[in-house]
Amino acid sequence: MENQKRTTIYDIAKKLNLNASSVSRALNGSSNVSEKTKELILKTAKELNYRQNSIASNLRKGENRTIGVVVPRINQNFFSNVIAGIEEVTYQKGYNLIICQSNESYQREIKCVDTLINQHVSAIFLSISADFEDNEHLKSVGEHQIKLIQFDRVDDELDTFKVLCGNEEASFEAVEHLLTQGYRRIALLEGPQNLNIFRQRKKGYLSALAKHGLSLLPELIVENAWTRELGAAATEKLLALPQPPDAIFASTSDFAALGVLDVAQARGLKVPQELGIIGFSNEAFTEITQPSITTIDQFSKEIGKNVANLYFQKLSKTASSETNKIVSIRPKLIIRGSTLRNGI
Amino acid sequence: MENQKRTTIYDIAKKLNLNASSVSRALNGSSNVSEKTKELILKTAKELNYRQNSIASNLRKGENRTIGVVVPRINQNFFSNVIAGIEEVTYQKGYNLIICQSNESYQREIKCVDTLINQHVSAIFLSISADFEDNEHLKSVGEHQIKLIQFDRVDDELDTFKVLCGNEEASFEAVEHLLTQGYRRIALLEGPQNLNIFRQRKKGYLSALAKHGLSLLPELIVENAWTRELGAAATEKLLALPQPPDAIFASTSDFAALGVLDVAQARGLKVPQELGIIGFSNEAFTEITQPSITTIDQFSKEIGKNVANLYFQKLSKTASSETNKIVSIRPKLIIRGSTLRNGI
DNA sequence: GAATTTTAAGCAATCGATTGCAAGTTCTGA
DNA sequence: TCAGAACTTGCAATCGATTGCTTAAAATTC
Numbered sequence: 001m002e003n004q005k006r007t008t009i010y011d012i013a014k015k016l017n018l019n020a021s022s023v024s025r026a027l028n029g030s031s032n033v034s035e036k037t038k039e040l041i042l043k044t045a046k047e048l049n050y051r052q053n054s055i056a057s058n059l060r061k062g063e064n065r066t067i068g069v070v071v072p073r074i075n076q077n078f079f080s081n082v083i084a085g086i087e088e089v090t091y092q093k094g095y096n097l098i099i100c101q102s103n104e105s106y107q108r109e110i111k112c113v114d115t116l117i118n119q120h121v122s123a124i125f126l127s128i129s130a131d132f133e134d135n136e137h138l139k140s141v142g143e144h145q146i147k148l149i150q151f152d153r154v155d156d157e158l159d160t161f162k163v164l165c166g167n168e169e170a171s172f173e174a175v176e177h178l179l180t181q182g183y184r185r186i187a188l189l190e191g192p193q194n195l196n197i198f199r200q201r202k203k204g205y206l207s208a209l210a211k212h213g214l215s216l217l218p219e220l221i222v223e224n225a226w227t228r229e230l231g232a233a234a235t236e237k238l239l240a241l242p243q244p245p246d247a248i249f250a251s252t253s254d255f256a257a258l259g260v261l262d263v264a265q266a267r268g269l270k271v272p273q274e275l276g277i278i279g280f281s282n283e284a285f286t287e288i289t290q291p292s293i294t295t296i297d298q299f300s301k302e303i304g305k306n307v308a309n310l311y312f313q314k315l316s317k318t319a320s321s322e323t324n325k326i327v328s329i330r331p332k333l334i335i336r337g338s339t340l341r342n343g344i
Numbered sequence: 345m346e347n348q349k350r351t352t353i354y355d356i357a358k359k360l361n362l363n364a365s366s367v368s369r370a371l372n373g374s375s376n377v378s379e380k381t382k383e384l385i386l387k388t389a390k391e392l393n394y395r396q397n398s399i400a401s402n403l404r405k406g407e408n409r410t411i412g413v414v415v416p417r418i419n420q421n422f423f424s425n426v427i428a429g430i431e432e433v434t435y436q437k438g439y440n441l442i443i444c445q446s447n448e449s450y451q452r453e454i455k456c457v458d459t460l461i462n463q464h465v466s467a468i469f470l471s472i473s474a475d476f477e478d479n480e481h482l483k484s485v486g487e488h489q490i491k492l493i494q495f496d497r498v499d500d501e502l503d504t505f506k507v508l509c510g511n512e513e514a515s516f517e518a519v520e521h522l523l524t525q526g527y528r529r530i531a532l533l534e535g536p537q538n539l540n541i542f543r544q545r546k547k548g549y550l551s552a553l554a555k556h557g558l559s560l561l562p563e564l565i566v567e568n569a570w571t572r573e574l575g576a577a578a579t580e581k582l583l584a585l586p587q588p589p590d591a592i593f594a595s596t597s598d599f600a601a602l603g604v605l606d607v608a609q610a611r612g613l614k615v616p617q618e619l620g621i622i623g624f625s626n627e628a629f630t631e632i633t634q635p636s637i638t639t640i641d642q643f644s645k646e647i648g649k650n651v652a653n654l655y656f657q658k659l660s661k662t663a664s665s666e667t668n669k670i671v672s673i674r675p676k677l678i679i680r681g682s683t684l685r686n687g688i
Numbered sequence: 689g690a691a692t693t694t695t696a697a698g699c700a701a702t703c704g705a706t707t708g709c710a711a712g713t714t715c716t717g718a
Numbered sequence: 719t720c721a722g723a724a725c726t727t728g729c730a731a732t733c734g735a736t737t738g739c740t741t742a743a744a745a746t747t748c
Contacts, residue, residue, distance in 0.1 A: 008703095008704055008705085009704070009705065009706095010705095020704085020705075020706090021705090021706075021707075023705095024705060024706055024707085025706090025707090027705095028706085052705080053703090053704055053705070054705095055703090055705095056703070056704035056705045056706090057704080057706075058705095059703090059704080059705080060705050060706045060707085061705085
């Protein structure tokens with residue numbers, strides 16, 4: 001039982017004294033088979049528990065209705081939602097997804113891409129890892145006739161389709177909101193600057209300050225504070241300054257913002273009166289903390305859908321070079337208790 | 345450029361006046377090729393930007409180092425963590441994952457399984473959808489020489505490898521904890537009873553009551569309260585009873601528990617003094633609410649790792665029928681503020 | 689230097705499905 | 719009744735890599 005082979009079209013053909021080509025045609029609904037034999041073939045296929053071997057079919061047809069997705073972490077809220085969005089669209093089109101996670105490692109990202117190239121996927125959707133170094137591996141994707149679409153964390157230099165989140169605008173808007181609430185010494189928790197998204201968020205922060213005639217205070221910028229713990233540590237450091245900030249923009253993540261809130265509460269600092277806090281991503285918990293945390297919703301599922309749609313749109317209108325290569329999803333500032341000290 | 349074909353071993357062979365078989369052997373590190381030609385082939389392969397076509401290789405070798413994973417929802421914390429755990433192990437072994445989501449739909453679950461069978465994956469790891477009806481599609485997995493491992497939400501009738509979470513014990517422990525804290529009228533928010541996990545959680549609830557000589561009060565059991573909203577609605581209903589409960593065990597999810605907390609706070613009920621609350625899953629936010637919510641950690645990533653390990657273990661010790669077909673991961677009750685009214 | 693072993697490389701079949709072309713059969717209409 | 723159209727079906731090549739077998743060449747032994 002265990003060792004029996006799967007039935008192939010040849011088995012069906014032999015049983016019916018037909019040729020495999022007719023079986024193939026019947027199963028694919030071709031018109032070149034008489035109704036009688038078609039029915040017979042379909043019946044026998046069911047009897048023998050036949051299933052098409054997609055591998056053989058793919059090889060012969062030279063196509064593979066499979067798309068590879070490479071993300072830093074599958075189980076991060078943002079990425080798992082993007083994947084859900086992608087899947088929603090690709091499923092409709094009859095495509096499968098191969099999911100890989102780079103674990104924020106550049107070497108592993110290269111390996112993932114290599115495997116996907118070998119798998120002959122039709123496209124790769126990718127968000128680069130935190131310790132991204134160089135885009136050779138991404139270039140080679142195109143060289144192998146595979147469409148590459150980058151999203152969120154992208155390499156700007158590479159001319160591919162991209163789906164971005166308006167990080168700079170969102171960041172600008174967040175800081176401006178703090179300013180209108182009367183905060184003046186606004187600190188920034190920034191992410192690794194080799195990632196475009198964190199560069200853009202910083203840019204938005206800087207231009208909001210500039211617009212309001214405030215000068216940049218380097219001591220108010222803390223590098224690499226991603227996590228709750230690092231966010232807390234950064235806050236300790238900031239609050240120990242001779243002139244501590246009156247607001248902290250955790251541009252890295254809501255987790256960092258939570259760390260900020262932890263420290264503020266431990267020190268008995270009133271939020272938002274004495275310290276304003278803004279996070280990034282609209283994680284579920286931001287609504288639940290007391291006070292709730294002002295943050296930025298990135299519409300992660302929408303991003304995923306757009307990535308997939310960009311691919312299929314490209315497929316359908318091959319001619320239209322009009323198609324924009326870059327789609328930007330506008331994030332939304334969600335104002336909550338942690339920054340509302342003057343009312344709206 | 346766009347239309348050029350990918351280079352194959354034949355292209356390499358032609359360029360070097362060799363036979364494709366030698367190229368194949370060289371690339372696979374076989375000993376039957378001289379060092380000189382091997383080097384030459386490797387060099388030329390690099391020059392021509394050669395990549396193996398895994399599809400062809402898989403077809404010929406009749407194996408596919410790919411595993412299919414079917415989950416109800418990719419972007420649910422529990423499942424995305426399980427997937428991360430699976431990926432951690434399978435990546436080590438050089439296997440790829442094809443991820444499908446059933447979206448809690450039985451029909452779609454069948455489709456996912458069908459596709460994976462056609463893809464000739466070596467194994468399918470699956471957690472059944474909420475409106476599961478019948479296991480025909482799962483039986484057919486085995487008929488096609490594909491190993492099936494079920495996890496978390498499993499069909500008990502089917503004799504496959506399984507990785508389970510000790511739902512009944514955890515539930516029992518949770519209710520017993522409530523009892524030791526002096527709660528006596530304990531309500532249960534229960535999930536769809538066609539899923540084993542919810543049946544087991546209910547069972548644990550019932551046996552804890554029984555052990556302590558308390559009789560079951562049917563009015564304290566509310567069906568299908570999964571979400572925050574449904575949890576809130578259920579709570580409204582329960583609190584409107586002539587004899588309302590003094591504790592609510594949201595066996596469905598932490599989201600439901602959050603809904604309970606919402607209503608309690610809206611009504612000015614003191615938690616844990618007047619109402620005890622327990623959730624399920626240890627979502628990140630349960631630690632953050634005020635009071636924090638007592639809940640059950642399922643070690644989702646561990647579950648994923650165990651699923652994958654079960655598969656590879658099966659591969660390595662084929663003979664050992666000793667191997668247990670069922671692995672159970674013991675969940676852990678995490679006691680927090682929402683139930684601690686008497687101290688520990 | 690002849691005989692034998694070792695090594696290297698080529699040949700051809702194979703995995704399972706698809707598809708252009710050819711051959712055979714049935715049907716249509718004059 | 720027969721030419722020609724319209725269907726059915728079969729044949730054989732193909733996708734790209736792998737592998738058992740054979741042959742040719744080189745290395746070893748006596």
